[in-house]
Amino acid sequence: MKFLNKIIWFYYREYKLNLSGFQDILTNIIFFFVSIFIFIFSIGPDKKMISPIGIGIIWTLLLLSSTLSLRKFYQDDFENGNLLIIHLNGFSFGFIAILKTLSHFLFVQLPFLFSIPIACILLNISSDKLINLLTSFAVGSLILSCLGSISSSMNLMNQRNFLLGSVIVMIFSVPVIIFSVGVINLEENFNSLINILFGILLIVFAINPWASGLCLKLSLENN
Amino acid sequence: MILVKDLSFERSNRKIFENINLSLTPGKIILLRGKNGSGKTTLLKSIINIIEPSSGSIYWKSKPLKKNLYDFYNNVTYIADRTSSLSKLTVQENINIWKKIFLSKIDKSQIENILKTLRLDVYLNKRANSLSFGETKKLELLRLIIEDKKIWILDEPLSNLDDETIDIIEQTFQDHRSKEGSIIFSSHQNSGIGLSEEIIL
Amino acid sequence: MFLINPNKFNKVGDYLFKPLLILSIILFALGLLFSFYLSPDDYQQGSTVRIMYVHVPSAWLALLTYAIMTLYSILALAFRIPFGFIFNTAVAPIGAVFTLICIISGSLWGKPMWGTWWVWDARLTSVAILFIIYLTIIFMNLSFENRIVREKVVAIFILVGSVNLPIVKFSVDWWNTLHQPATISKLSKPSIDPSMLTPLIIMTIAFMMIGIAIAILRIKTEIISRKSNLS
Numbered sequence: 001m002k003f004l005n006k007i008i009w010f011y012y013r014e015y016k017l018n019l020s021g022f023q024d025i026l027t028n029i030i031f032f033f034v035s036i037f038i039f040i041f042s043i044g045p046d047k048k049m050i051s052p053i054g055i056g057i058i059w060t061l062l063l064l065s066s067t068l069s070l071r072k073f074y075q076d077d078f079e080n081g082n083l084l085i086i087h088l089n090g091f092s093f094g095f096i097a098i099l100k101t102l103s104h105f106l107f108v109q110l111p112f113l114f115s116i117p118i119a120c121i122l123l124n125i126s127s128d129k130l131i132n133l134l135t136s137f138a139v140g141s142l143i144l145s146c147l148g149s150i151s152s153s154m155n156l157m158n159q160r161n162f163l164l165g166s167v168i169v170m171i172f173s174v175p176v177i178i179f180s181v182g183v184i185n186l187e188e189n190f191n192s193l194i195n196i197l198f199g200i201l202l203i204v205f206a207i208n209p210w211a212s213g214l215c216l217k218l219s220l221e222n223n
Numbered sequence: 224m225i226l227v228k229d230l231s232f233e234r235s236n237r238k239i240f241e242n243i244n245l246s247l248t249p250g251k252i253i254l255l256r257g258k259n260g261s262g263k264t265t266l267l268k269s270i271i272n273i274i275e276p277s278s279g280s281i282y283w284k285s286k287p288l289k290k291n292l293y294d295f296y297n298n299v300t301y302i303a304d305r306t307s308s309l310s311k312l313t314v315q316e317n318i319n320i321w322k323k324i325f326l327s328k329i330d331k332s333q334i335e336n337i338l339k340t341l342r343l344d345v346y347l348n349k350r351a352n353s354l355s356f357g358e359t360k361k362l363e364l365l366r367l368i369i370e371d372k373k374i375w376i377l378d379e380p381l382s383n384l385d386d387e388t389i390d391i392i393e394q395t396f397q398d399h400r401s402k403e404g405s406i407i408f409s410s411h412q413n414s415g416i417g418l419s420e421e422i423i424l
Numbered sequence: 425m426f427l428i429n430p431n432k433f434n435k436v437g438d439y440l441f442k443p444l445l446i447l448s449i450i451l452f453a454l455g456l457l458f459s460f461y462l463s464p465d466d467y468q469q470g471s472t473v474r475i476m477y478v479h480v481p482s483a484w485l486a487l488l489t490y491a492i493m494t495l496y497s498i499l500a501l502a503f504r505i506p507f508g509f510i511f512n513t514a515v516a517p518i519g520a521v522f523t524l525i526c527i528i529s530g531s532l533w534g535k536p537m538w539g540t541w542w543v544w545d546a547r548l549t550s551v552a553i554l555f556i557i558y559l560t561i562i563f564m565n566l567s568f569e570n571r572i573v574r575e576k577v578v579a580i581f582i583l584v585g586s587v588n589l590p591i592v593k594f595s596v597d598w599w600n601t602l603h604q605p606a607t608i609s610k611l612s613k614p615s616i617d618p619s620m621l622t623p624l625i626i627m628t629i630a631f632m633m634i635g636i637a638i639a640i641l642r643i644k645t646e647i648i649s650r651k652s653n654l655s
Contacts, residue, residue: 002326009323016312016320081307088271088296089324150584154577161567164560168581171556174549175591203587211580221274222573235653 006090010099011106018072018107028065028108029115035061036122047124054123055133055184059140059177062112066144067166069108073100073152074216084220093216094209101142101149101208109141132183132190139197140180146201146208147172153215157222176200224248224298224405225270225374230279232265239265240424243279247374247405252396252416255409257424263409264304266424267378270407271301300370302377306359307366310352314343314362317351321369329371337368340391357384364392375399377408428499428507430647437640444640448633455630458623475533476620481628482525485635486554487592489519494586497579509575510650512582513565514642518635520558527551546595554592557585 019025039057043049050057077083086096116137120130151168158164179200183193225247232239239262245253255263268274270281272288272295281288283295308317318334321327338344341361346354351362360383367375381389393416396406426436459477466473493512500508530548531541542548561578568574616624 005326006324009320009326013320013324016316017309020312079305080310081303081305082309084273084301084303085307086324088299088301090293090296154581157570157573157577158564158567159569161563164563164567167556167560171553171560172584172587174553178549207584211584214580215577218573218576221268222570 003090007099010086010091011103014100014103014107018103025111028069028111032061032065032112032115033119033122035064036119040122051124054120054125055129056181057123058116058119058133058137059181062109062137062141063144063170063173063177065112066108066141066148067169069104070148070152070155070165070169071162073104073148074156075152078156078216078219078223083216087220092213094213097149097153097209097212097216101145101212104148105142105145109145112141113137129184136180136183136194136197139194139201140176143176143197143201143204144169144173146204147176149208150211150215153212153219156215156219224284226282226285227270228280228282230266230269230276230281232262232269232274232276243422245407245420245422247407249373249403249405250400251405251419252400253405253407253420253422254414254418255407255422255424256411256413257409258411261424263424264378267301267376267407267409271299271376298372299374299376300367300372302363302367302375302380304378306363308351308359308362310350313348313350314354315347317362318365318369321366325370327369327371329369334365334369337365341365341388357388360384361388364395368395373404375404375406375408377406379410380408381410381412381414428505430507430510433507434644434647437644441637441640444633444637448630448637451626451630451633455623455626458626463619463623464617469537472533472536473620475529477623477627479526479529479533480624481631482522482529483551484628485631486519486522486526486551487589488632489515489522489635490554490558490582490586490589493519493582494589497582501576501579501583509579510643510646512561512578513575514646515639516558516561516565518638518642520555520562522631522635523551523555523558527555547592550588550592550595553588557588 036057039061040050043053074083077086083096087093091099113134116134117127117130120127120133125133147169151165151172154168155162155165176197179193179196183190183197225245227243227245230243231241243266247253255266257263265274269276272281272292283291288295308314309320312320322329322334335344338347341364343358343361343365346358351359354362360380364380367377381392384392393414396408396416399406426432455477459474463474463477465471493515496508496511498508499505500512527548534543535541561581564578564581565574568577
């Protein structure tokens with residue numbers, strides 16, 4: 001019971017850090033939409049050209065914005081010692097990784113989920129694919145959160161080269177994107193193809209606590 | 224309760240500390256004294272199992288520490304050499320978060336008393352990053368009180384504080400000792416309070 | 425033994441280096457002779473098929489290097505053998521060069537043959553990712569300052585990246601795209617003619633030997649720099 005309480009209050013703390021003002025969520029969503037505008041301006045507002053690549057644009061923007069918020073993942077808590085305090089409060093490092101991944105998914109990725117329907121209108125994607133898009137997006141963004149956790153925990157002690165974390169996430173997201181976009185475009189087999197995405201999710205979700213926990217412990221040891 | 228036997232740590236073929244023995248029982252205050260770089264932080268971090276020592280062993284309640292970590296962490300508060308208050312939030316919000324995540328049973332009046340003694344009550348609605356360094360250190364000690372654990376392991380808690388504050392804090396240490404708590408802290412100066420043991424690195 | 429202990433490796437490496445170098449030069453000469461003069465033209469592709477004798481060995485060796493790096497990472501992390509970290513740092517650039525040779529030779533083969541320098545099919549994409557993984561390993565080794573953190577993080581990254589290896593190997597079986605499927609597999613008689621198989625094997629062994637020779641040099645350098653605490 002105490003353990004469950006500690007988890008709940010951990011998420012309360014994360015909520016206070018990430019979402020305590022309207023401005024936090026809104027800035028993320030506005031960033032998303034402004035990037036869509038930039039895509040449209042650079043490609044040209046021709047509807048016939050935007051429609052087939054619309055889903056690809058949404059996925060790319062999702063990936064890029066995940067890599068931008070990687071810094072917030074562990075770096076702040078690591079630098080002001082809160083990571084150690086959370087560990088001493090009774091969570092093992094692997095468990096901290098899982099909690100942080102889910103909190104990243106809840107507070108950073110889910111707002112995008114709510115902006116996708118509007119993005120579909122802007123990019124002229126037909127709305128009968130919407131449910132499929134939202135499902136594959138939900139699974140894919142959890143995969144991206146796990147990958148972000150692994151790469152940002154590896155990058156904690158790297159003072160010189162912050163971009164390397166983003167590179168790591170992007171390398172491993174290539175198969176995710178290939179499958180996610182492919183799944184949408186092949187409607188007939190959606191139910192069987194979404195299982196491939198679920199499979200990737202399970203693999204990454206299992207590797208995440210091991211890899212992130214080990215890197216977190218390593219960085220705390222050598223700080 | 225904590226027993227440290229023959230702890231040594233070396234890095235890059237340099238011995239940081241060698242054959243440290245200490246035993247912490249309720250009511251004891253231990254001071255680790257040494258110059259900067261003498262290994263005080265490394266020793267404290269080895270005791271809380273963040274750094275692996277090169278040799279030696281640590282026991283908690285007569286069992287090896289590694290097999291008993293959850294119980295150990297339930298009884299220990301650690302203050303590092305950096306302050307952990309969340310800078311974007313105000314002092315009051317920090318206190319609320321601490322009370323909740325540590326499942327603290329301390330009542331409000333006790334916290335208000337300590338805020339008054341540490342002279343932080345005027346800062347309740349200021350953001351933590353606008354406080355001076357000494358004041359953030361005092362806020363850190365407030366976390367200590369909120370966590371309400373028996374054993375305090377503190378890394379340089381008194382550095383950069385004025386004499387008046389040091390007196391207040393040493394008084395807090397005495398209060399904690401009288402309630403059967405125990406403290407290990409490090410400092411590079413000598414301390415005025417009655418110490419049970421002093422280890423010099 | 426010499427694969428795990430740095431001192432024994434130094435002794436065996438000294439012993440093996442010059443013979444390996446000479447043998448590899450001989451084999452290269454022999455292999456190129458076979459490739460250019462003594463092997464037949466392909467009935468579909470004509471003379472350009474001879475790029476295969478550079479492209480395929482470097483591809484095999486790029487994958488083999490990564491597989492051995494994965495093994496050494498497991499040894500280093502799970503069994504605490506520090507030689508594994510030394511091996512990773514030393515051999516990563518060698519694997520990167522093999523992958524680069526594979527990609528460039530593949531490109532040069534592709535243009536006259538299939539009309540394009542590059543296409544986004546499964547095998548090319550996953551080999552490109554393998555190349556970027558190698559580059560990331562090299563950059564990680566250059567950017568972290570604390571050696572203990574650096575070697576362990578690189579080992580973890582190699583393990584996580586080893587997921588790419590089966591994708592590269594089996595991608596031509598799973599997806600039916602432009603790159604041709606595997607011709608040589610251990611479980612069945614290879615469907616390639618012996619007159620083409622011979623130069624292929626010779627070139628593979630030649631590449632492997634020069635790779636091992638360079639690896640010996642780099643591992644010795646890494647051992648020396650660790651002993652004198654330069655890294």
